[in-house]
Amino acid sequence: MKIGIIGAGAAGMMAAATIAENSQGGADVFLIEKNAEIGKKVEITGGGRCNVTTGLRDDKEVLKKYPRGANFLKLAMHNFSPEDVFKWVASHGVPLKIEDDMRVFPKSNDGKDITKLFGEIFEKKKVNVLLKHNVAEVGIRNEKFYTKLLDGQNIVFDFLLLTTGGNAYSHTGSTGDGYNFAKALGHRITQLSPSLHAFSFTEKYVKDLAGISFTNANLKIKGEKSYEFNGPFLFTHKGITGPAVFALSSMAAHEKFDNGETSLFIDFFPEKKYEEVFEDLNRGISENPKKEFINVFRTFVPKALAEMMCELAEVGKKKCPEISKKDLNKLTEFLKNMKFNISGKTPSEEFVTAGGVDLRNVDAKTMESKICPNLYFAGEILDIDGFTGGFNLQSAWATGRLAGENITKKIK
Ligand SMILES: Cc1cc2nc3c(=O)[nH]c(=O)nc-3n(C[C@H](O)[C@H](O)[C@H](O)COP(=O)(O)OP(=O)(O)OC[C@H]3O[C@@H](n4cnc5c(N)ncnc54)[C@H](O)[C@@H]3O)c2cc1C
Numbered sequence: 001m002k003i004g005i006i007g008a009g010a011a012g013m014m015a016a017a018t019i020a021e022n023s024q025g026g027a028d029v030f031l032i033e034k035n036a037e038i039g040k041k042v043e044i045t046g047g048g049r050c051n052v053t054t055g056l057r058d059d060k061e062v063l064k065k066y067p068r069g070a071n072f073l074k075l076a077m078h079n080f081s082p083e084d085v086f087k088w089v090a091s092h093g094v095p096l097k098i099e100d101d102m103r104v105f106p107k108s109n110d111g112k113d114i115t116k117l118f119g120e121i122f123e124k125k126k127v128n129v130l131l132k133h134n135v136a137e138v139g140i141r142n143e144k145f146y147t148k149l150l151d152g153q154n155i156v157f158d159f160l161l162l163t164t165g166g167n168a169y170s171h172t173g174s175t176g177d178g179y180n181f182a183k184a185l186g187h188r189i190t191q192l193s194p195s196l197h198a199f200s201f202t203e204k205y206v207k208d209l210a211g212i213s214f215t216n217a218n219l220k221i222k223g224e225k226s227y228e229f230n231g232p233f234l235f236t237h238k239g240i241t242g243p244a245v246f247a248l249s250s251m252a253a254h255e256k257f258d259n260g261e262t263s264l265f266i267d268f269f270p271e272k273k274y275e276e277v278f279e280d281l282n283r284g285i286s287e288n289p290k291k292e293f294i295n296v297f298r299t300f301v302p303k304a305l306a307e308m309m310c311e312l313a314e315v316g317k318k319k320c321p322e323i324s325k326k327d328l329n330k331l332t333e334f335l336k337n338m339k340f341n342i343s344g345k346t347p348s349e350e351f352v353t354a355g356g357v358d359l360r361n362v363d364a365k366t367m368e369s370k371i372c373p374n375l376y377f378a379g380e381i382l383d384i385d386g387f388t389g390g391f392n393l394q395s396a397w398a399t400g401r402l403a404g405e406n407i408t409k410k411i412k
Pocket residue numbers: 006007008009010011012032033034035039040041042044045046047050051052133134135136163164165166168169172173174175176177178350351352378379380381388389390391392393394396
């Protein structure tokens with residue numbers, strides 16, 4: 001039996017390893033990859049350290065991290081949970097660690113250890129890894145799958161697994177080709193949008209805030225629909241980025257922000273009510289009657305932000321006693337509800353693609369297509385995506401594992 005797997009990313013590598021390790025030589029596995037190496041994107045996750053999975057152990061909690069596809073993922077996740085991934089990787093010779101924020105990395109902090117692990121399995125189990133092989137077309141002829149490569153070569157398979165990923169960070173090879181392959185084989189592709197990205201603002205003065213970070217703020221998008229998230233974020237030259245921003249971008253992935261009409265509000269003190277912040281400022285003023293107000297305000301937020309807020313509130317170089325109630329209200333409003341206009345998503349820098357092969361076309365128990373027998377899907381090509389923190393790799397490992405196990409069952 002000849003099995004073709006297109007795409008040697010997380011899902012494809014896990015599926016190939018699963019079939020190769022479990023089929024006792026009954027399968028001829030071809031892992032086809034356009035790059036000159038396997039797992040290019042996997043290696044760059046987590047800043048090159050490979051954020052293998054999450055340290056969360058409650059499946060229900062884990063599934064909450066997927067704005068799209070959580071329900072479909074239940075079985076795959078139960079079958080190959082973050083803990084199973086942790087044990088599987090460790091049992092293949094790469095010890096892992098869970099960091100304080102629950103992200104999991106190789107103890108070596110080297111993402112290459114993960115791809116090396118797969119390379120060793122493929123060599124030992126004689127998986128045919130076809131590097132620099134770019135698939136241009138797939139189709140069905142006489143109940144077999146044919147794949148036509150860019151160089152004109154044709155390879156025919158009994159089973160085909162599409163693990164071509166999404167179209168984010170396309171220079172890593174994930175250029176969305178699989179969406180066309182899936183469409184050609186009769187599947188629906190849902191709306192595709194960037195997710196896990198930074199936001200840019202129309203306000204040019206934001207560049208003066210670049211580098212200022214907060215460990216816990218409330219970010220809220222108010223447009224036709226509203227989204228909000230509490231967590232850390234960082235100002236950039238054009239807008240904001242960081243974990244809370246990524247989570248927000250994921251929740252609002254299919255929204256369009258390019259008309260400058262959507263506002264993002266930042267609450268720098270989410271744990272305090274408006275009145276409490278107002279009172280804190282008021283107290284600061286009465287306790288420092290001789291100081292310039294800016295010097296008191298700087299104790300509330302970092303200097304550059306304090307200066308910008310004072311400028312916007314037109315309190316300039318006022319002394320504390322000169323600050324009116326109206327001024328205080330303006331400043332409290334900035335601290336609790338600072339408004340920025342979103343000019344767009346930071347282009348080409350998103351981590352994942354939201355949308356993909358319609359999950360109604362795929363059997364969640366096996367990852368087999370409901371339209372085309374013996375065709376399987378796994379990884380980001382599916383309409384599944386999660387927050388940052390190892391959840392996207394986890395879903396690729398879990399769906400790749402399930403597809404691999406079910407292909408193995410069929411060929412035994
Ligand atoms: C910068 C960055 C950081 C990230 N950080 C994290 C993180 O910290 N944690 C996390 O969980 N996720 C992270 N992700 C997301 C994660 O890397 C992906 O969700 C995951 O790799 C998807 O796995 P996949 O196997 O579906 O696809 P991919 O890993 O994208 O693999 C698809 C493979 O298919 C190949 N391919 C595509 N088309 C063809 C073709 N026509 N012929 C042959 N080969 C083809 C590609 O070259 C590629 O190697 C990050 C992504 C990026 C871009």
